[in-house]
Amino acid sequence: MLKKWLFGLASLVTLFSFNLTIQADKPHYTITTDATYAPFTFQDKNNKYVGIEQETMKAVADREGFTYTMKPMSFNSAAQLVSNGQADGIIAGMGVTEERKEVYDFSTPYYKTGVAWIVKKDSNIKSLKDLKGQTVALKTGTSASEYGKSLQTKYGFKIKYFNDTDTMYNDVVNGNSAATFEDMPVIQYSIKNGIQLKIMNPKSLGNAGVYAFAVEKGKNKALLASFNKGFAGIKKDGTYDKIVKKYLGATQSTFSGSKKDNSSIFGILNSNKSAFLKGLWQTIELTVIAILLASIFGILLGIMGVSEFKLIRGISTTIIYIFRGLPLMVLAFFIYIGLPGVIGIKIPAFTAGIITLILNEGAYTGAFVRGGFEAVEHGQMEAARSLGLTYGKAMRRVIMPQGIRIMVPSFINQFIITLKDTSILSAIGLLELTQTGTLIVARNSQGFRVWAIIAMMYLILITLLTWLSNWVERRLK
Amino acid sequence: MSDAQAKVKVHVEKVNKSYGDNHVLRDISLDIAENEVVVMIGPSGSGKSTFLRMLNQLEMPDDGTIVVDGFNISDKSTDINKVRENIGMVFQSFNLFNNYSVLENIMLAPIETGKMDKAAAETKARQLLDTVGLSEKADVSVNSLSGGQKQRIAIARALAMEPDIMLFDEPTSALDPEMVGDVLEVMKNLAESGMTMIIVTHEMGFAKQVADRVVFFESGKIQESGAPKQVFDAPKNERLQEFLSKVMHA
Ligand SMILES: Nc1ncnc2c1ncn2[C@@H]1O[C@H](COP(=O)(O)OP(=O)(O)OP(=O)(O)O)[C@@H](O)[C@H]1O
Ligand SMILES: [Mg+2]
Numbered sequence A: 001m002l003k004k005w006l007f008g009l010a011s012l013v014t015l016f017s018f019n020l021t022i023q024a025d026k027p028h029y030t031i032t033t034d035a036t037y038a039p040f041t042f043q044d045k046n047n048k049y050v051g052i053e054q055e056t057m058k059a060v061a062d063r064e065g066f067t068y069t070m071k072p073m074s075f076n077s078a079a080q081l082v083s084n085g086q087a088d089g090i091i092a093g094m095g096v097t098e099e100r101k102e103v104y105d106f107s108t109p110y111y112k113t114g115v116a117w118i119v120k121k122d123s124n125i126k127s128l129k130d131l132k133g134q135t136v137a138l139k140t141g142t143s144a145s146e147y148g149k150s151l152q153t154k155y156g157f158k159i160k161y162f163n164d165t166d167t168m169y170n171d172v173v174n175g176n177s178a179a180t181f182e183d184m185p186v187i188q189y190s191i192k193n194g195i196q197l198k199i200m201n202p203k204s205l206g207n208a209g210v211y212a213f214a215v216e217k218g219k220n221k222a223l224l225a226s227f228n229k230g231f232a233g234i235k236k237d238g239t240y241d242k243i244v245k246k247y248l249g250a251t252q253s254t255f256s257g258s259k260k261d262n263s264s265i266f267g268i269l270n271s272n273k274s275a276f277l278k279g280l281w282q283t284i285e286l287t288v289i290a291i292l293l294a295s296i297f298g299i300l301l302g303i304m305g306v307s308e309f310k311l312i313r314g315i316s317t318t319i320i321y322i323f324r325g326l327p328l329m330v331l332a333f334f335i336y337i338g339l340p341g342v343i344g345i346k347i348p349a350f351t352a353g354i355i356t357l358i359l360n361e362g363a364y365t366g367a368f369v370r371g372g373f374e375a376v377e378h379g380q381m382e383a384a385r386s387l388g389l390t391y392g393k394a395m396r397r398v399i400m401p402q403g404i405r406i407m408v409p410s411f412i413n414q415f416i417i418t419l420k421d422t423s424i425l426s427a428i429g430l431l432e433l434t435q436t437g438t439l440i441v442a443r444n445s446q447g448f449r450v451w452a453i454i455a456m457m458y459l460i461l462i463t464l465l466t467w468l469s470n471w472v473e474r475r476l477k
Numbered sequence B: 001m002s003d004a005q006a007k008v009k010v011h012v013e014k015v016n017k018s019y020g021d022n023h024v025l026r027d028i029s030l031d032i033a034e035n036e037v038v039v040m041i042g043p044s045g046s047g048k049s050t051f052l053r054m055l056n057q058l059e060m061p062d063d064g065t066i067v068v069d070g071f072n073i074s075d076k077s078t079d080i081n082k083v084r085e086n087i088g089m090v091f092q093s094f095n096l097f098n099n100y101s102v103l104e105n106i107m108l109a110p111i112e113t114g115k116m117d118k119a120a121a122e123t124k125a126r127q128l129l130d131t132v133g134l135s136e137k138a139d140v141s142v143n144s145l146s147g148g149q150k151q152r153i154a155i156a157r158a159l160a161m162e163p164d165i166m167l168f169d170e171p172t173s174a175l176d177p178e179m180v181g182d183v184l185e186v187m188k189n190l191a192e193s194g195m196t197m198i199i200v201t202h203e204m205g206f207a208k209q210v211a212d213r214v215v216f217f218e219s220g221k222i223q224e225s226g227a228p229k230q231v232f233d234a235p236k237n238e239r240l241q242e243f244l245s246k247v248m249h250a
Helices: A002-025 A052-064 A075-083 A143-150 A165-173 A184-192 A221-236 A239-248 A252-256 A265-271 A273-305 A310-325 A328-343 A349-375 A378-386 A391-428 A433-444 A447-476 B048-054 B080-084 B102-112 B118-131 B147-159 B177-192 B204-210 B228-233 B238-248
Strands: A028-034 A067-073 A104-106 A111-120 A135-139 A158-162 A179-183 A197-199 A206-211 A214-216 B008-019 B022-033 B037-041 B063-068 B087-090 B165-169 B196-200 B213-218 B221-226
Touching: A028 A052, A028 A075, A052 A067, A052 A221, A052 A239, A067 A075, A075 A214, A075 A328, A111 A143, A111 A165, A111 A184, A135 A143, A135 A165, A143 A158, A143 A179, A143 A206, A158 A165, A165 A179, A165 A184, A165 A197, A165 A433, A179 A184, A184 A197, A184 A239, A214 A221, A221 A239, A265 A273, A265 A447, A273 A310, A273 A349, A273 A391, A273 A433, A273 A447, A310 A349, A328 A349, A328 A391, A349 A391, A378 A391, A378 B087, A378 B147, A391 A433, A391 A447, A391 B102, A433 A447, B008 B048, B008 B196, B022 B048, B022 B196, B022 B221, B037 B048, B037 B204, B048 B165, B048 B196, B087 B147, B102 B118, B102 B147, B118 B147, B147 B165, B147 B177, B177 B196, B177 B204, B204 B228, B204 B238, B213 B228, B213 B238, B221 B228, B221 B238
Parallel strands: A028 A067, A135 A158, A135 A179, B037 B196, B037 B213, B087 B165, B165 B196
Antiparallel strands: A104 A214, A111 A179, A111 A197, A111 A206, B008 B022, B008 B063, B213 B221
């Protein structure tokens, strides 16, 4: 035993010093992953991302001498970011399919898997035939969901889509959906962790397949080669088997915290303090920056909206029409996932989130700013003009100061909406308060307590924001 | 024409104006001389306001010519802001700037148009406040004033630009009866000082007393015009007779 340790230490030291010598030209990659896919990737009680994939990636990188930034997000975003070149590789329980081979180049598979179909523990559903007319919960974009969907016509069930595993499971546990399809190791891990579900086909998994690491087709050949070489290495020396054993043999408290930590709101708050604080801070940052910039953009749109020139008014109306009309999430996806493919520039999630908020909240702001200016009594403008003031001067000196006063309540309202809208940005993987909640629930399955904490935090933020706004409003008067 | 007394300040020729199918002004022609006080009367909707508002281009005529102070303002290329500096206007609903104090209301235009610096504008404003008898109100908010006070401030505001023509659109119609006198008093003094004034009003007594000429509008036309004595005491136009019998016995 001691010998083994010493040997390990020695090899670590060699590896380390070797690494040092080549550090200068160590390649660096951006790898995406599915943030809520235990046991492959998930956050442990210290809010660190762990799991079979995380440890495998680390072991491979150490061995092959490259570094990487891991970006956990939803599976869909993770996959799209690689396919449009914004990230270099994805390790996210991605099953190898013919269809995906058109878009990605896959590594040697690191896990054999198959799709299980799953029902509530005390459910009386016996076979797939019993699902007729019932709802089946699926997770968007996964191969398990494709398998589930392929059975839809045959067995006549309805499909409901989810973005993360945990919400999907809970939908079945709560009885909203009758069944779900999920990759075998994933559901095994969750059942081991006490989720009240049972596997219906342990012996005859559907669509048996493999998980592999992937890069955009034809790109990042060096990364793919490194992964293959490194993975062969850790497979051979037993590292990989150890990793798998560690996770599939793990008990719940090892990763998700002790029972005591999870049995009260205070315990959860305490054991996830840093995650909550980080999420809270990210939400505050997004809100403050978005409020400032969206207000500037909105006031500009509003001023353009009352310009004496028809063309400028038209531009303002069009911008407001477009960005007020688009759902925030569509806009976020468009900017974060759609746009980079066309303009060829990577847009970090935070920037994409801020741009989304500026455009959307700014359009709303523009509409009420214009409305506020228009609400100023017409006679004020006529009086100013009759005295020889230009349109611009009359606007600036007479109309706008009065209009702004009318708008103050709308501004406060818009600030609160902006704060709430930041939660939608969890969809592009921003680790704000809502996404933080999703991640913690994915680990400890304490939906009620965690969401109660998150809700309280939003209410406190909104209260503070309202106080601040009212204070500013009083000072303006 | 060389006679200074007969110098034409406002020349209106064959002006027409329609709002959709509503032909509001029909072939109106009218000349107004310097120092003249013209009072316009007529039933509601006859086009008096529309006519008045054309004289400083708050409305644009469909056709015809309007020359004010030598500027052709029916021509879109004329710099209207410069012309407006010389035409004061007083509205029925006062339209004082709600976001400024009384003094600031009066000082705003001279400063913003670059006509005066701040100090000069303030001196001028205080002097005008004195003229309209409201010196003690300099620093109050305009919303704390009574209607009569508001209208006198509005007149002071217009005068601050030192205009040579003043337009009044029913300046006393929104006032309580006991306030009317103060405002008319200010206007009377102004007329006596030689200001060229065009006034739309229903105050027939005031018209008789102050007007050099009374113009009767009806259905978008000038039906009759002349000295007040003639218009009020010996109206020739049938509609004018009808109108006068209504307002005099009201
Ligand atoms: N901006 C406008 N758009 C459409 N119609 C208008 C507009 N302004 C005035 N009118 C119409 O033009 C006609 C003349 O209006 P105007 O205000 O000049 O009458 P007036 O003689 O001043 O009446 P009053 O004594 O009631 O003030 C009316 O029929 C009125 O409805
Ligand atoms: Mg009128």
